[in-house]
Amino acid sequence: MSVAAHGGELDIHLLGWIKDLLDDILGLGDWAVAALIGAVILVIPVVLVALYLFQRKRGNYDAVGD
Amino acid sequence: MKQADTGKHPLYYGWYIVFTCMFIVLLTNGVRNSFTVFIIPMETDFGWSRGTTSVAASVALLVSAVIQPFAGRIFDSLGGRKVLLSSMVVLGLATVLLSFTFNFIFLVLVFGVVFGIAMSGVSLSNTMALLSRWFRRNRGTATGINATGLAAGGLLMVLLAAYLMQATNWRTTWAILGMLILGLGVPIAYLFLRNDPSQMGLLPDGDIDTPDERSEGTPERLVGPLEADRWSQAFRSWPIWQLSISYFVCGFTTSIISIHFVPFAIGEGISPGLAATIFGFMMLLNIVGSFGAGFVSDRFGGTKNWLALVYLCRGGAYVLLLVVPGSLGLWMFAAVAGLSWVATNPLTTSLTADVYGLRALGTIGGISIFFHSMGGFISVNMAGFLYDATGSYTIPFAIAGALLFPAALSAFTIRERKYSTRYVGGSAPMGASGD
Numbered sequence: 028m029s030v031a032a033h034g035g036e037l038d039i040h041l042l043g044w045i046k047d048l049l050d051d052i053l054g055l056g057d058w059a060v061a062a063l064i065g066a067v068i069l070v071i072p073v074v075l076v077a078l079y080l081f082q083r084k085r086g087n088y089d090a091v092g093d
Numbered sequence: 094m095k096q097a098d099t100g101k102h103p104l105y106y107g108w109y110i111v112f113t114c115m116f117i118v119l120l121t122n123g124v125r126n127s128f129t130v131f132i133i134p135m136e137t138d139f140g141w142s143r144g145t146t147s148v149a150a151s152v153a154l155l156v157s158a159v160i161q162p163f164a165g166r167i168f169d170s171l172g173g174r175k176v177l178l179s180s181m182v183v184l185g186l187a188t189v190l191l192s193f194t195f196n197f198i199f200l201v202l203v204f205g206v207v208f209g210i211a212m213s214g215v216s217l218s219n220t221m222a223l224l225s226r227w228f229r230r231n232r233g234t235a236t237g238i239n240a241t242g243l244a245a246g247g248l249l250m251v252l253l254a255a256y257l258m259q260a261t262n263w264r265t266t267w268a269i270l271g272m273l274i275l276g277l278g279v280p281i282a283y284l285f286l287r288n289d290p291s292q293m294g295l296l297p298d299g300d301i302d303t304p305d306e307r308s309e310g311t312p313e314r315l316v317g318p319l320e321a322d323r324w325s326q327a328f329r330s331w332p333i334w335q336l337s338i339s340y341f342v343c344g345f346t347t348s349i350i351s352i353h354f355v356p357f358a359i360g361e362g363i364s365p366g367l368a369a370t371i372f373g374f375m376m377l378l379n380i381v382g383s384f385g386a387g388f389v390s391d392r393f394g395g396t397k398n399w400l401a402l403v404y405l406c407r408g409g410a411y412v413l414l415l416v417v418p419g420s421l422g423l424w425m426f427a428a429v430a431g432l433s434w435v436a437t438n439p440l441t442t443s444l445t446a447d448v449y450g451l452r453a454l455g456t457i458g459g460i461s462i463f464f465h466s467m468g469g470f471i472s473v474n475m476a477g478f479l480y481d482a483t484g485s486y487t488i489p490f491a492i493a494g495a496l497l498f499p500a501a502l503s504a505f506t507i508r509e510r511k512y513s514t515r516y517v518g519g520s521a522p523m524g525a526s527g528d
Contacts, residue, residue: 039129040355041369041376042255049252057260064253068273071116072281075109079285082103 105299106290107227111235113285114220117177118242120278121215123250124188124270125153128204130254134263135194145197152205157212158466162324164213165222165459169452172288173223180214181279187211188271192264217243217438218458225446225454226289229297229515230391232446236439237387243435244379317514321449324456332448332512333457335503336441339404340461341468342500343437346407346493348469349476350430357486358423367420371427378431386436390443394515400440401505404497407433411494415487447513 049060132146168176187207194200221236228235250270257266287293296302321327328334354375358368386403390396410429414422441461446454476489510516 040365041373042129042251044366044369045248045252045373046255057256061253061256061260064249064256068119068249068253069277071112071119072277075112075116075281075285078104079109085103 106287106293106295107224107235107297107299109285110227110287111224111238113281114224114239115242115245117181117215117278117282118217118220118239119246120250120274121181121184121212121246122243123246123253124184124274125208125212126247127251127254127270128153130251130258131263131267134258135200138263139197141197146200149197149200149205152201153209153212154466154470156206156209157216158463158470160210160213161216161218161462161466162456162459164210164216165218165455165457166324167214168219168222168455168459173219173226173455174282174286174288176214176219177223177286178279178282180211181274181282184208184211184215185271185274185279188274189268190271192267192271194264194267213459216459216462218442218462219455221438221442222446222451222454222458223286223288225442226451227297231298233387233390233396233439233443234384235387236442237384237436240383240387240435240438241380244376244383248376315514315517317448317450317512317517319448319512320514321453321457324453324460327449327453327457328460330512332507333445333461335507336445337461337464339400339500339503340437340441341464342404342496343441344465344468344470345472346411346468346497347434349472349489349493352473353476353480353486353489357490360486361419361423363420363423368423371420371423374424375427375431375434378428379434382432383435383439385432387439387443390440395509396440396444396447396513396515397504397507397509400437400444401501403433403436403440404501404504406430408494408497408501411490411497415490415494444507444509444513447515448507448509450514 053060053063055063128150132143135141136143136146164176164180187203190203190207191200194203217240220239224235224239225232254266254270257269261269290297319327319330319332354372355365355368358371359365363371382403386399390399406429410426410433413429414426416422417425442458445457445461449457472489472493475492476486479489480486
């Protein structure tokens with residue numbers, strides 16, 4: 028079953044197929060793969076904060092204060 | 094926060110808003126779609142039937158759709174920052190609360206009602222409305238990037254939930270997902286989200302307000318002939334009906350495939366593994382289609398033409414699905430339909446903002462999403478009913494395909510050149526809208 032919405036649904040068959048594929052390729056335990064996926068998700072906020080701090084250090088932004 | 098006049102060219106702050114919104118969409122829609130992973134473990138623990146868990150999912154979907162216009166109204170009154178932040182806090186708390194589920198009523202109340210209401214606050218229509226304030230020329234690109242969060246979240250968060258479930262149990266998994274929203278999503282949203290570029294002394298797209306432009310009137314101050322202060326004004330004109338009716342068809346034709354594509358493929362004699370691969374291929378193309386549609390509409394103009402083309406292509410994809418037999422038909426469908434899947438989102442939002450302005454965009458966008466959700470709700474149930482009655486998906490898929498051609502016509506006949514501020518102010522991109 029999938030919750031109907033616009034895009035982003037992951038069919039249960041597809042989920043099983045991707046899991047098997049990842050397990051075959053990586054050969055890691057469940058916690059390790061979960062940590063790896065978590066790290067991928069973390070990329071966006073980490074890059075955002077790093078870029079903001081970098082720009083701020085160069086003097087491109089003043090301090091936060093809206 | 095202000096962009097200092099240092100002579101350097103810093104990244105326009107609006108792009109931080111884009112990726113923050115994309116991250117919010119990724120997290121929140123990802124957690125919602127993760128419900129799929131919880132169904133079997135929760136059913137096993139409580140002895141529920143599939144129909145029981147489906148009720149909670151359906152209630153969440155319906156509540157979110159019905160509340161959407163009201164969430165949009167609050168967005169228009171309070172601004173995006175407050176609405177998105179408070180919705181994320183509620184969403185995070187509700188997700189953590191789900192780890193304490195002890196009976197069916199609790200699940201329906203927390204996931205169906207509280208989670209559903211909070212989802213309407215962080216919906217795509219609200220993040221898109223926020224981004225429309227930050228971008229004008231690059232509105233399609235910005236909203237397109239935002240929409241890629243849907244597919245990315247649907248993949249990453251659901252996989253994360255699946256692995257956490259294997260490593261722990263469903264209670265711990267709900268708690269971790271909730272903590273991710275509270276511990277990661279909320280701080281990022283708090284840090285970066287701002288309602289409007291003017292709050293930071295900026296103009297949309299990072300434009301510079303030169304003295305010449307000041308005297309001539311900058312495009313940002315242009316008001317289109319259908320600029321709406323209230324949603325009801327918008328619904329007294331044709332374009333919003335044309336957009337909403339085609340968006341209804343969009344919901345109708347995407348949801349039916351989300352639920353019934355793999356069963357259809359297996360029924361055609363395709364192995365579940367191959368059917369899932371084709372479905373995965375289609376999902377990956379969502380990302381390309383979403384970003385690409387926004388980008389080309391910004392670059393070449395004529396948003397309504399691109400929107401019509403997207404519906405036309407999707408209609409063609411349905412024809413291929415029904416006419417070309419075996420896996421070839423499925424691959425062809427996935428290639429064409431995958432590109433058009435989420436592409437309607439940035440195009441519809443961008444065109445709505447261009448025609449009706451920003452003051453009531455949250456409410457108008459919320460009503461459009463309501464049309465979209467209703468299309469999805471009707472199609473999924475209709476397909477299930479017709480499949481039971483006929484033993485085949487031919488009739489529901491034929492109905493879906495046939496609806497896409499009038500939807501394309503509806504989008505194509507929008508008088509964009511007459512109503513869109515991109516054209517009214519003479520600031521349109523190089524292309525023409527063609528009306």
